[in-house]
Amino acid sequence: MKSFTIEEVAQHNKPNDLWIIVDGKVFDLTDFVSEHPGGKKVLVKIAGKDATKKFKQFHNDAIMQRVGLPMQIGVIGDADGRARL
Ligand code: HEM
Numbered sequence: 001m002k003s004f005t006i007e008e009v010a011q012h013n014k015p016n017d018l019w020i021i022v023d024g025k026v027f028d029l030t031d032f033v034s035e036h037p038g039g040k041k042v043l044v045k046i047a048g049k050d051a052t053k054k055f056k057q058f059h060n061d062a063i064m065q066r067v068g069l070p071m072q073i074g075v076i077g078d079a080d081g082r083a084r085l
Pocket residue numbers: 020022027029036037038039042043046051054055058059063064067068
């Protein structure tokens with residue numbers, strides 16, 4: 001699994017280039033943002049940031065397994081590639 005820094009994820013903060021972090025995992029939601037049942041606006045607002053708290057507020061683990069994980073592109077980690085969860 002590829003590892004990214006928080007600073008790298010923060011670059012992807014636009015509607016057409018939208019990454020978020022949940023539980024130390026990095027998700028590319030670019031293709032999902034228009035289909036998100038909770039709306040585009042909330043995702044654009046939190047683009048490039050850690051959305052763990054918000055995600056847990058509105059979704060259960062089954063949604064993460066079924067809808068979230070297929071969009072995972074990596075984890076937050078150190079420069080040496082070790083995961084930092
Ligand atoms: C990996 C990221 C995310 C995925 C895969 C995802 C997926 C989904 C799905 C599948 C639903 C429909 C749930 C249902 O029908 O029961 C939903 C609803 C919703 N999501 Fe997300 N979401 C993500 C991130 C977020 C974030 C970061 C926020 C807020 C900042 C958010 C806010 C909401 C809200 C408000 C709803 C509507 C809840 C409701 O109707 O009760 N989502 N999301």
